[in-house]
Amino acid sequence: MRSLKNISHLGVKELVSLSRDPMLLLFIMLAFTVFVYTAASATPQTLYKTPIAVIDNDRSQLSNQLINGFLMPYFLPPEAVSASEADQLMDEGRYTFILDIPEGLQRDLLNGEQPKVQLIVDATRMSQAFTGNGYIQSIINREVSTFTQADTQLPIDIAVRAQFNPELNSGWFSAIMELINQITMLSIILTGAALIKEREHGTVEHLMVMPVTPFQIMVSKVWAMALVVLVASAFSLTVIIKQALAIPTSGSLTLFLFGTALHLFATTSIGIFLGTYARSMPQFGLLFLLIIMPMQILSGGMTPFDSMPTAVQAVMYFAPTSHFTEFGQSILFRGAGVDIVWPQLLALAGIGALFFWVSWRHFRERLADMA
Numbered sequence: 001m002r003s004l005k006n007i008s009h010l011g012v013k014e015l016v017s018l019s020r021d022p023m024l025l026l027f028i029m030l031a032f033t034v035f036v037y038t039a040a041s042a043t044p045q046t047l048y049k050t051p052i053a054v055i056d057n058d059r060s061q062l063s064n065q066l067i068n069g070f071l072m073p074y075f076l077p078p079e080a081v082s083a084s085e086a087d088q089l090m091d092e093g094r095y096t097f098i099l100d101i102p103e104g105l106q107r108d109l110l111n112g113e114q115p116k117v118q119l120i121v122d123a124t125r126m127s128q129a130f131t132g133n134g135y136i137q138s139i140i141n142r143e144v145s146t147f148t149q150a151d152t153q154l155p156i157d158i159a160v161r162a163q164f165n166p167e168l169n170s171g172w173f174s175a176i177m178e179l180i181n182q183i184t185m186l187s188i189i190l191t192g193a194a195l196i197k198e199r200e201h202g203t204v205e206h207l208m209v210m211p212v213t214p215f216q217i218m219v220s221k222v223w224a225m226a227l228v229v230l231v232a233s234a235f236s237l238t239v240i241i242k243q244a245l246a247i248p249t250s251g252s253l254t255l256f257l258f259g260t261a262l263h264l265f266a267t268t269s270i271g272i273f274l275g276t277y278a279r280s281m282p283q284f285g286l287l288f289l290l291i292i293m294p295m296q297i298l299s300g301g302m303t304p305f306d307s308m309p310t311a312v313q314a315v316m317y318f319a320p321t322s323h324f325t326e327f328g329q330s331i332l333f334r335g336a337g338v339d340i341v342w343p344q345l346l347a348l349a350g351i352g353a354l355f356f357w358v359s360w361r362h363f364r365e366r367l368a369d370m371a
Contacts (some may be wrong), residue, residue, distance in 0.1 A: 048073055053095075101117055199279070
């Protein structure tokens with residue numbers, strides 16, 4: 001009973017200390033609001049207001065129809081340029097695409113020939129260039145088919161049904177993945193920073209003379225910082241993602257928060273482990289980058305987990321982010337229940353217990369050196 005009381009009091013002390021740090025509070029607020037919102041709205045992987053120009057050498061009904069096919073919000077209204085200006089405009093980066101319509105396009109097409117239309121692409125704008133190339137080809141094929149009234153349908157009608165994201169909106173995926181990344185990042189930062197501040201302010205010596213054990217000190221930091229991140233993630237999911245971004249989520253919020261708590265059990269332990277090694281905040285920042293970058297890049301959020309080399313998959317099975325990413329996608333996108341995500345929950349609990357045990361042993365051994 002006394003042990004629980006000590007853990008409770010020490011945890012409240014951590015929350016009070018955090019409330020007096022305006023920079024960390026600002027960082028938490030930005031991470032779960034602005035960063036999540038920006039990931040979904042400011043960096044779309046689909047085309048959005050892409051600048052395009054047209055060299056219309058034909059000036060026919062067909063060429064006008066092609067130009068009018070580039071609609072908002074995918075493309076800005078096409079601007080007419082001359083062939084002599086094209087290279088200079090591309091060098092200046094004014095346009096991502098320049099469509100060169102040859103003279104006699106409509107005449108040659110009606111005569112049964114196969115005229116060629118040139119598309120100049122600024123490939124330095126990678127996401128727009130690769131995506132837009134397919135868009136423009138589809139627009140040209142559609143407008144030519146409409147103009148010639150040709151039947152270009154396939155012998156078999158393919159009915160495409162996009163599951164879990166009917167609009168194929170990449171912003172849905174980006175917002176959820178940003179939330180998952182911020183949960184991992186903030187939990188490590190907050191626990192590690194709390195431990196380093198104890199050392200810098202000299203309060204570790206006060207803790208050592210108090211009737212508390214290293215286990216109680218560590219558990220108090222874990223539950224306090226995990227609670228902060230859990231509340232912030234619940235706010236971000238309900239207010240920013242569901243309301244501000246209007247992204248529908250299918251699964252249970254309670255189940256997602258339960259899995260998040262298990263994930264935080266592991267990540268806050270990692271923060272304690274890094275905080276005991278680092279002797280200053282800059283050192284902690286360097287160690288944090290070495291840990292967080294592979295955890296996020298190889299977790300399956302940026303690239304499909306199954307597409308990674310077998311050796312990388314084997315290593316990342318021991319990282320909590322791999323299981324949490326799969327868990328979060330299953331709950332929020334597919335509406336999965338406990339019967340589907342129980343392997344991820346079990347893995348998160350096991351990895352969390354392992355990381356906590358390792359961090360506790362290391363924290364207990366180095367506590368005297370931290371004073």
